[in-house]
Amino acid sequence: MKSEYCGYCFFNNVAVAAQHALDNKGVNRILIVDWDVHHGQATQQMFYDGPRVLYFSVHRYEHGAFWPNLRESDFHYIGSGAGKGFNVNVPLNQTKMGNADYLAIWHQLLLPLAYEFRPDLVLVSSGFDSALGDEKGEMEITPACYSHLTSSLMGLAQGKLAVVLEGGYCLKSLAEGAAVTLRTLLGDPCPSISKIDEPSLSIQESILSAIYVLRPFRKCLQFQGRFDVSKVGSKKEGTYFVPTVTFEGSDIKPTTFATRNCYPVQNRETIDQLDQRLDQLIKETSLAVPKHRLCFVYDERMASHRNVNEP
Numbered sequence: 134m135k136s137e138y139c140g141y142c143f144f145n146n147v148a149v150a151a152q153h154a155l156d157n158k159g160v161n162r163i164l165i166v167d168w169d170v171h172h173g174q175a176t177q178q179m180f181y182d183g184p185r186v187l188y189f190s191v192h193r194y195e196h197g198a199f200w201p202n203l204r205e206s207d208f209h210y211i212g213s214g215a216g217k218g219f220n221v222n223v224p225l226n227q228t229k230m231g232n233a234d235y236l237a238i239w240h241q242l243l244l245p246l247a248y249e250f251r252p253d254l255v256l257v258s259s260g261f262d263s264a265l266g267d268e269k270g271e272m273e274i275t276p277a278c279y280s281h282l283t284s285s286l287m288g289l290a291q292g293k294l295a296v297v298l299e300g301g302y303c304l305k306s307l308a309e310g311a312a313v314t315l316r317t318l319l320g321d322p323c324p325s326i327s328k329i330d331e332p333s334l335s336i337q338e339s340i341l342s343a344i345y346v347l348r349p350f351r352k353c354l355q356f357q358g359r360f361d362v363s364k365v366g367s368k369k370e371g372t373y374f375v376p377t378v379t380f381e382g383s384d385i386k387p388t389t390f391a392t393r394n395c396y397p398v399q400n401r402e403t404i405d406q407l408d409q410r411l412d413q414l415i416k417e418t419s420l421a422v423p424k425h426r427l428c429f430v431y432d433e434r435m436a437s438h439r440n441v442n443e444p
């Protein structure tokens with residue numbers, strides 16, 4: 134929105150930066166990856182009609198029951214006019230989404246789209262409110278996973294990647310997540326993350342829904358054909374996946390948005406448990422960097438190898 138603020142956001146730094154880069158810096162294509170747990174509805178609005186910004190947002194949605202309760206945050210809002218297929222929403226319709234869910238979103242959807250789009254610049258709306266322990270997001274990405282989310286974007290745009298801090302309300306996971314992200318930007322190896330489970334059925338449905346609506350506009354999503362979803366939930370037509378839209382928000386737009394006292398409060402026991410899990414994760418995270426990052430091994434006898442058929 135150009136003339137009003139919303140949530141905690143007075144100035145939409147990433148959207149302003151993107152517009153500035155397009156207008157003044159000779160940049161033609163920008164990928165904005167928004168992993169803040171809230172939808173970036175203003176970023177979506179700003180670039181909705183054009184093909185120069187691919188906006189990719191993963192956000193808590195719960196079929197519209199979560200703030201900002203907008204229909205337009207759902208998967209079937211994919212842009213309009215020349216911008217069709219350049220707006221990607223991956224709604225999180227459950228809480229407790231974790232590393233497996235986010236890595237599935239990256240590998241099944243974001244990276245194929247990003248490579249097809251070939252951005253000149255990548256901007257990340259980097260809220261850490263999807264991290265484990267955050268009372269607003271109630272998601273469970275471990276801090277170390279942000280390193281992997283960042284690392285896979287560094288191969289794009291000749292490494293021109295800006296990670297811009299947005300939300301994050303659990304200071305411990307915010308600090309750790311931001312620290313590993315910075316280390317990754319400096320070129321350090323990603324820390325290992327613990328065993329990845331199968332992505333949740335809910336995220337499988339969100340990813341398949343997004344692929345379904347984007348496929349007509351994106352070659353990278355066409356080769357998969359149609360999906361046999363006998364194992365993916367109950368929304369079936371024959372054996373093929375057909376998405377459905379469920380909206381549990383309200384169409385009455387509020388005149389003001391509450392910015393405090395509008396989230397569930399964690400009780401002491403939950404806070405302590407999350408704090409212990411975070412301490413354990415931080416302790417387990419190895420930030421070791423090999424002493425020699427690259428070795429060239431040469432055996433002089435290799436020089437004796439030759440093609441016996443050559444004169």
Ligand SMILES: [Zn+2]
Pocket residue numbers: 169170171260262299300301
């Ligand atoms: Zn947020």
